[in-house]
Amino acid sequence: DGGITQSPKYLFRKEGQNVTLSCEQNLNHDAMYWYRQDPGQGLRLIYYSQIVNDFQKGDIAEGYSVSREKKESFPLTVTSAQKNPTAFYLCASTRRRSGGPYNEQFFGPGTRLTVL
Amino acid sequence: AQSVTQLDSHVSVSEGTPVLLRCNYSSSYSPSLFWYVQHPNKGLQLLLKYTSAATLVKGINGFEAEFKKSETSFHLTKPSAHMSDAAEYFCVVVSLGGYQKVTFGTGTKLQVIP
Numbered sequence: 001d002g003g004i005t006q007s008p009k010y011l012f013r014k015e016g017q018n019v020t021l022s023c024e025q026n027l028n029h030d031a032m033y034w035y036r037q038d039p040g041q042g043l044r045l046i047y048y049s050q051i052v053n054d055f056q057k058g059d060i061a062e063g064y065s066v067s068r069e070k071k072e073s074f075p076l077t078v079t080s081a082q083k084n085p086t087a088f089y090l091c092a093s094t095r096r097r098s099g100g101p102y103n104e105q106f107f108g109p110g111t112r113l114t115v116l
Numbered sequence: 117a118q119s120v121t122q123l124d125s126h127v128s129v130s131e132g133t134p135v136l137l138r139c140n141y142s143s144s145y146s147p148s149l150f151w152y153v154q155h156p157n158k159g160l161q162l163l164l165k166y167t168s169a170a171t172l173v174k175g176i177n178g179f180e181a182e183f184k185k186s187e188t189s190f191h192l193t194k195p196s197a198h199m200s201d202a203a204e205y206f207c208v209v210v211s212l213g214g215y216q217k218v219t220f221g222t223g224t225k226l227q228v229i230p
Binding site for chain 1: 158
């Protein structure tokens with residue numbers, strides 16, 4: 001079955017530690033996204049990538065880093081510089097288009113990160 | 117500028133009664149509009165999408181939405197609520213803005229009372 005996988009489902013981090021969240025898709029989508037979800041705030045964009053070896057900052061990129069070495073993989077690292085990383089993290093992908101109508105995003109099941 | 121407003125953060129209905137979740141948007145370009153559903157601790161699942169074809173859009177699980185350009189609205193409805201509909205619902209607008217700019221509403225939590 002085609003889809004997006006995220007691992008781990010739950011992750012615990014100690015203060016000062018970097019952690020990496022995995023996101024893999026087998027949908028052959030060009031574009032991939034990372035969102036952070038906090039209660040009552042909807043989804044906020046952290047980083048996105050439209051092609052391999054290229055990525056752009058979203059609205060809340062500070063304290064996060066990404067890489068896009070392969071089309072199917074878009075890992076997110078939460079660094080110690082991120083002061084309040086406890087949240088639910090969602091990865092998404094979509095077929096890239098240059099004009100409308102636009103394609104829907106497909107979402108992974110999410111990773112819940114908790115800082116101890 | 118682009119924005120999405122979900123007018124209710126919580127909606128409570130009795131099982132078997134109609135559901136109405138409201139969404140208003142603003143966009144400088146012709147947008148595509150989507151509704152997603154999220155069950156607790158899960159990813160988002162697409163319910164339906166409007167992409168400039170028919171203004172009344174039918175989705176999965178009996179949901180539908182009507183695009184009203186004059187009112188800049190895209191409200192989600194269902195004739196009869198089921199217990200399994202209890203979840204959080206997100207309205208999303210997508211339009212051209214440097215890249216495929218995606219803006220999420222803040223979500224509406226739907227409670228279904230037996």
